[in-house]
Amino acid sequence: MKQLVFFIVITVIASCGQNEPLTNYEPKSPQEQALKSILLDFQGGVNTLDAKKIESLIHPKASLMTGRERKTLSKEKYVKILPKRLAGNPSIALGKPKMTVAGDKAEVKIYMTRGNYNGLVVYNMILEDNKWYIQGWKY
């Protein structure tokens, strides 16, 4: 009986996630508002298979994790495989983020749902010429 209760508890915990969408997030500062906009643009770019839009959000010196094998690629290499990856993957939904802004750098932890996958992605952002860019992501 106790094993069953343990299994049910773990099952319930594991099935819950951060389901609140990014659109519902109330930014606490103008910087957070800008970061939210980038993430919404990113989500839109992925879901409309718009590789150019995504490319414009990424900093030239970015390092981006990709694939199940978690390889880190430069922007140059990533944009080459991006159209194929967009075509091969289902749409994404970003959840409620947790943002930490320190000067011209920021870290955004956010839950991403893609098909049956739901996982935490950490975006590193950088402010350059009054514009925020994605400097990298890891998961």
Added chain:
Amino acid sequence: MATIITHSVIALSSSYSFSSGKESLKFWILSIACSSLPDADVIGYRWLYIPSYHFFGHRGFFHSPVFAALLSLFIVCIFYRKEVIFSNQWWKYVLYFFILSASHGLLDALTNGGNGIALLSPITNERYFFPWTPIEVSPLSIKAFFSQRGFTVLISEMIWIWAPCLLFIIFLELKRRKYKYVKGFLL
């Protein structure tokens, strides 16, 4: 990760080999809990914004042999207080629960996806896989588990883990019966 069901299968087969037939229900429950507990770090990943590559992230410190040692000592000190510390039986329990708990990380290192396992944590947070990774990695999401993907994972685990465990139990049972027979014959 391997599924919680498979970690429980490991626990049950190990319990069977360790048990003298006089072990209480507590022993069996602790065995299952011990082999499954490292995956409690999923709570941090799913709820507390702890990324998997963090020290306390999924497959991090809680999957290491050091944590397994701490957990086994904790379990024996709390649940087997009647055993004399450092006695043979006390060490048997510590070693048994250590092996069960450490088996979790080792088994996960045989899976073919996700982050590697921080087997040398807390010395280093570097993640490792074994060179041979035949087991399909289980999805963290329950929704994904109850899909074709979950079915594939279970089949893979049945082949690579459940079947060897079953063979191990059959082997032990035959050995025990033979021993009883020989003992009965001699006496």
